[in-house]
């Protein structure tokens with residue numbers, strides 16, 4: 042490398058640069074060394090954070106036993122993550138838009154935005170199912186990517202395929218980019234090494250630490266033309282599931298990474314430029330702890346809400362059976378059309394209408410469109426908990 046001080050100690054955590062030409066310009070592309078970092082991660086200053094994150098994660102994982110409705114929570118949580126993760130990417134859809142889209146009701150945001158979020162849900166659900174038959178691997182990552190970009194804006198960005206052209210991050214052209222990931226001819230090598238690290242057991246690093254290393258390495262490689270952030274965030278959760286740290290995919294870091302985006306990007310950059318893995322890991326573990334605690338707290342509040350609302354419906358004493366049936370259905374579908382409620386619960390249209398009016402009087406549901414036809418009902422307090430943190434940022438942030 043030019044300009045390297047030959048007397049300075051070599052930082053073996055750093056990779057190498059190669060000249061490559063793209064967009065008519067010569068740029069220096071970075072090739073990261075394989076994981077784990079060498080010299081090894083200094084775990085001592087991380088221990089306190091690590092054990093706090095592990096505790097929080099264990100508590101969250103425990104709700105799958107504690108909470109009878111954990112499948113519902115997971116179902117909604119996957120959707121919330123899809124909204125947040127897609128907002129990082131720039132779509133303005135809200136959870137309500139997604140749920141409306143899924144109930145065939147009109148969404149408030151451009152259809153492309155909502156479709157993108159819906160594709161993300163699809164990619165996640167697919168990945169979770171596929172992991173039952175295939176180990177976490179490059180193949181699985183590509184298959185998820187194919188679903189993520191299956192339609193809408195992403196369709197032109199080679200869904201399911203690792204890139205065949207040079208990309209860059211930050212800046213308006215390769216020449217002024219913040220970072221240029223590995224050139225195409227080096228991709229196979231760095232990706233194979235990453236795949237190997239997904240399965241290695243000789244480093245004896247804690248699974249959470251490894252999840253943090255894997256995320257950064259994936260972003261540094263940036264193997265796709267688009268969707269690297271979303272797939273890289275998903276990788277963290279799927280990895281923790283394969284390692285048995287989580288029994289259900291309940292941890293999603295998007296809100297944390299969105300909230301502290303500038304710091305997040307700075308730390309990614311510092312790993313590459315200085316080998317500053319420990320600083321990144323501090324930040325990552327803090328994120329795991331915060332996120333796991335928030336998710337646990339939300340799950341508990343949701344369980345309480347369901348119980349209290351059930352009691353309120355029962356105490357009313359009139360037409361309890363049909364109102365409870367609707368309440369039950371709304372827990373799985375907090376946004377639903379009156380027509381669908383009839384179809385799914387087997388109740389007649391007049392019975393559904395009366396039960397809805399009862400639930401409205403109790404303040405449990407509210408009509409969302411203000412229209413006479415195609416009415417959509419929402420389980421408002423439940424939606425409020427689910428929507429926490431998902432209000433889109435003003436554009437430009």
Ligand SMILES: Nc1ncnc2c1ncn2[C@@H]1O[C@H](COP(=O)(O)OP(=O)(O)OP(=O)(O)O)[C@@H](O)[C@H]1O
Nearest residue numbers: 129130220260261266267268269270271306309310
């Ligand atoms: N300086 C950087 N070095 C390495 N990776 C970076 C850097 N800045 C950002 N990134 C990563 O690149 C991701 C964005 O890549 P890409 O646009 O392909 O993904 P996306 O899923 O379409 O977008 P997003 O992550 O914004 O939702 C970021 O989420 C982050 O993980």
